[in-house]
Amino acid sequence: MVTINKTSSKAYYEQLVLGIKEDIFHGLLQPGDQIPSVREMAKQLLMNPNTVSKAYKVLESENVLVTVKxxxxxxxxIDDAPRDEMRIRKLKEQLSDLVIEANHLKVDRNELIAWIKEHEASLGGKPYDH
Structure with missing residues (x-):
């Protein structure tokens, strides 16, 4: 279930985007499941409908959601969504930045891998099987 941390430095719409992706990852949302309307979600999360609409638009542009008029x-x-090479390049750049920063802080490769495994376990232990 998506929650919004009002004290987070991350924008509300970004939290909603990640929250929906996390619910899909955990299996709480399955392909074909209908999600609440913008107004319903805004009411549930006590958010501005424009913020929810922005999150939904981002998720549609990333082929996570589809709206049927x-x-x-x-x-x-997932199989229905095309592979987004531009987003994958951006993700690789972010990973590169992370590795550089980790190296600067003397965090070695094994520790980074352990962090990934810990995070994976915290998300329910699902392997990255795409």
């Missing part, structure tokens, strides 16, 4: 917004099947 007159029916609602649904979780898109």
């Amino acid at each position: 007159g029916k609602g917004t649904f979780v898109r099947a």
Whole structure:
């Protein structure tokens, strides 16, 4: 279930985007599941509907959600979504920045791998099987 941390430095819409992706990762949301309307989600999370709308638009542009006019917004099947090479390049750049920063702080490769495994376990232990 998505929660918003009002004290986080991360923007609310970014928290909602990550929260929905995390719910999909945990299996709380399955491909084809309908998610609440913008107004319903805004009411549930005590957020501005414009913020929820922005998050939904980001998720649609990332092929995580699909909106069917007159029916609602649904979780898109992963196999149905095209591979987004531009986002993958951005992710690689972020990883590169992380590795450089870790090296600067004398965090070795094994410790980074341990962090990834810890995080994976905290998300339910699902392996990255894509």
